[in-house]
Amino acid sequence: MEIFKLGSFGSRKDSPLPLLFVARLLVLYLIWIRGMRHILAPFLPFWEGLDKLRGLDFLYSGLDLIYWVAVAAVLIGYRFPRFALLLAILVFFQVMSSKGMYSTSFIYAGCMLFLIGLFRPGLEWIFRVQIALLYFGAGFNKLLDGDWWSGQYFQNFIYSVYPNYLNLGLAKWVGLENLALFLSCFTIVTELSLAFWVLSQKWKTEFVLTVLLFHLGMLVFTLGELSYIYFFLMAATSYLTLDWVRLEGLVSKGYKLTTRIDPKKFPVFQKNKSLHHTISKKNALIQSSEDGKGIVKNKLEILLFNKTAFFAFIVSIVFISKYKHHLMQLFYEL
Amino acid sequence: MKKKGLVIFFSIQFAATIYVRFTDEKYFGWAPYDQISTYRIEVKIGSSILTPEETSERYNLQNPGRENRNITHIFSQITQFEETYGKFDSAKVRVIFSVNGKTSEEWKYSN
Numbered sequence: 383m384e385i386f387k388l389g390s391f392g393s394r395k396d397s398p399l400p401l402l403f404v405a406r407l408l409v410l411y412l413i414w415i416r417g418m419r420h421i422l423a424p425f426l427p428f429w430e431g432l433d434k435l436r437g438l439d440f441l442y443s444g445l446d447l448i449y450w451v452a453v454a455a456v457l458i459g460y461r462f463p464r465f466a467l468l469l470a471i472l473v474f475f476q477v478m479s480s481k482g483m484y485s486t487s488f489i490y491a492g493c494m495l496f497l498i499g500l501f502r503p504g505l506e507w508i509f510r511v512q513i514a515l516l517y518f519g520a521g522f523n524k525l526l527d528g529d530w531w532s533g534q535y536f537q538n539f540i541y542s543v544y545p546n547y548l549n550l551g552l553a554k555w556v557g558l559e560n561l562a563l564f565l566s567c568f569t570i571v572t573e574l575s576l577a578f579w580v581l582s583q584k585w586k587t588e589f590v591l592t593v594l595l596f597h598l599g600m601l602v603f604t605l606g607e608l609s610y611i612y613f614f615l616m617a618a619t620s621y622l623t624l625d626w627v628r629l630e631g632l633v634s635k636g637y638k639l640t641t642r643i644d645p646k647k648f649p650v651f652q653k654n655k656s657l658h659h660t661i662s663k664k665n666a667l668i669q670s671s672e673d674g675k676g677i678v679k680n681k682l683e684i685l686l687f688n689k690t691a692f693f694a695f696i697v698s699i700v701f702i703s704k705y706k707h708h709l710m711q712l713f714y715e716l
Numbered sequence: 717m718k719k720k721g722l723v724i725f726f727s728i729q730f731a732a733t734i735y736v737r738f739t740d741e742k743y744f745g746w747a748p749y750d751q752i753s754t755y756r757i758e759v760k761i762g763s764s765i766l767t768p769e770e771t772s773e774r775y776n777l778q779n780p781g782r783e784n785r786n787i788t789h790i791f792s793q794i795t796q797f798e799e800t801y802g803k804f805d806s807a808k809v810r811v812i813f814s815v816n817g818k819t820s821e822e823w824k825y826s827n
């Protein structure tokens with residue numbers, strides 16, 4: 383049983399994917415970002431048959447208990463695939479019970495928990511397909527919307543919905559219409575590209591970095607308003623698409639991935655002395671003397687594979703975005 | 717068997733993404749933030765006009781509010797409420813809304 387080891391490498395002995403790490407992040411989304419405390423009784427359900435469950439308080443108390451047990455189990459790593467599956471079922475049930483609870487981020491988190499629950503080695507593709515579906519749906523729907531092609535959506539977005547000195551300043555500089563049209567095209571192209579890119583399985587590190595930059599860019603453009611939820615979810619779930627198999631291969635050859643963050647040097651693969659490989663002095667790159675291929679590309683990739691650093695990065699961004707008004711108030715009071 | 721189940725799971729999602737292009741409502745179509753609509757709901761039951769707070773509580777919707785997916789979701793919730801929980805109220809509902817900052821429009825419902 384894995385007790386809370388955030389930096390532990392892999393969570394199933396038969397797979398290098400950091401499933402437990404991502405499951406924990408999804409639970410963090412549920413309890414912290416979404417603030418999901420209870421399973422609520424039906425109200426305007428998608429399937430009206432669920433209305434018959436209204437008034438059954440004992441049922442919802444029981445579901446609350448199951449929810450929190452599942453949350454705790456995933457957080458401590460106890461039989462987490464089963465409990466991730468259970469959480470997914472509760473999420474789907476909650477959404478079906480109430481149109482007001484419908485949100486794509488909530489459903490997406492449920493889908494990912496569902497897939498983590500069902501995962502077996504050889505099914506690594508399921509996470510890529512789910513990510514592709516999300517980006518494809520988002521891009522495809524915008525592609526066929528006249529307000530996106532005319533720039534109307536972003537004109538309203540910049541001027542009325544999320545006005546701030548940054549985007550209004552940009553609009554003043556290049557023209558609101560031009561900026562709106564550019565952002566419309568950029569968003570559609572990026573989302574559709576990400577959908578196909580993740581399926582191609584090429585440049586996996588670059589894919590994750592692009593996802594991070596895309597969503598971080600949105601956050602910066604709206605000064606933290608839109609959308610730290612999607613930044614967190616896409617950062618967490620795209621993490622599963624990194625080349626963990628290559629990383630596992632290194633570990634099996636006697637390399638040890640350090641998980642400490644040393645301020646003087648980045649975490650580094652340390653070579654077992656019995657094998658003949660070179661380690662650069664700056665710990666930036668390790669070259670294999672046998673096949674001549676770079677095993678780890680650069681410091682950034684080393685940092686990306688470090689779960690502690692990754693966790694700290696995405697949680698910090700969400701924390702700052704979510705509590706920016708409180709932080710600013712604190713800052714002014716000081 | 718598991719692979720077949722997963723293929724069905726993904727196929728349903730893909731089909732929903734295509735299907736919502738032909739419907740007013742965009743539920744389950746992976747369409748976040750496609751449309752930003754502001755709205756205000758007015759409800760009259762008999763001779764009484766509900767306050768914004770009472771309207772908000774009635775439908776569990778912010779009033780006035782903003783819908784980041786599709787304005788038809790608001791209409792769908794109001795319609796379902798009036799046809800189920802509120803079917804004996806004979807409410808008259810008016811939603812004044814604007815999609816993506818365009819000219820205000822009106823949607824009405826009466827039972």
